[in-house]
Amino acid sequence: MPEPIVSGLADRVVIVTGAAGGIGREVVALLHEAGARVLAVDVAQEPLDALLAELGAPEGRHVAVAGDLKDLAWHAALVERARDELGGPHALVHAAAVLRRRDSIDDITEDDWDAQVDTNLKATFFLNRTVAQALIAGGEGGRIVNFTSQGWQSGGFGGSVVYAATKGGVVSMSRGLARALAPHGITVNTVAPGAADTAMMRGGQTDEQLADFVKMIPLGRMAQPREVAASVLFLVSDHAAYITGATLNVSGGQLMY
Incomplete structure (x- = not known):
């Protein structure tokens, strides 16, 4: 096991959703490099198993669990597995999300709306609440990091109006949870990536559209997923113990606030 690189993460148990995605896997x-133990969650088992195999961790160090977070009753089972198999949880990193691009708002269906709202906002609240209940019961505080997007402030680009609406909700909700959970020593923050070089970012856009988007970024390039993941590592560590209700802008300067 490598030496921990970030304060307070050695042997801490972190639930990570969207763990097989471009940013989630990083x-x-x-977290593995920092000495944490991870309950990795995504919709399919095979990519999760492949990810844990790539890490080369001893068997049982991390656990991979596949399922649909829209099934709210499943959330308690996730927390129980983190507790029973790993000894936690101590933190949640919630990166799972759905994006359906539509070039015209007239093309957005009710199913498009429900799919994104149910996954990106509704499931986020109930998973946050379930993890928070476990953290409160543990009596040692904890960390919750939710993923939003630059779209929470910009309104979204590339046919992502509904997605942006859900991500704005995540920011407001996370701030409310930060106030509610602060007396228990639980911090709640959000990470707002801009253009991270992932399948979600590239999906549904032409090379020309993507190039136009990158032109809006002062740093002149998309972020590598690991660059976004590093901000998450900070927020779940002891280094961020006095930060709560914040939205960390990781957009290469595309947004400045």
């Missing part, structure tokens, strides 16, 4: 990798 979050898992950095």
Whole structure:
């Protein structure tokens, strides 16, 4: 096991959703390097198993669990597995999300709306609440990090109006949870990536559209997923113990606030 690189994460148990995605897998990798134990969650088992195999951790160090977070009753089972198999949880990193791009708002269906709201906002609240209840019962505080997007402030680009609406909700909700959970020593923050070089970012856009988007970024390039994951590592560590209700802008300067 490598030496921990970030304060307060050695042997801490972190639930990571969207763990097989472009950013989520880098979050898992950095937590592994920092000495944490991870319950990795996504919709399919095979990519999760492949990810844990790539890490080369001893068997049982991390656990991979596949399922649908829209099934709210499943959330308690996730927390129980983190407790029973790993000894936690101590933190939640919630990166799972759905994006359906539609070039015209006239093309957005009720199913498009429900799919994104149910996954990106509704499931986020109930998973946050379930993890928070476990953290409160543990009596040692904890960390919750939710993923939003630059779209929470910009309104979204590339046919992502509904997605942006859900991510704005995540920011407001996380701030409310930060106030509610602060007396228990639980911090709640959000990470707002801009253009991270992932399948979600590239999906549904032409090379020309993507190039136009990158032109809006002062740093002149998309972020590598590991660069976004590093901000998450900070927020779940002891280094961020006095930060709560914050939205960390990781957009290469595309947004400045």
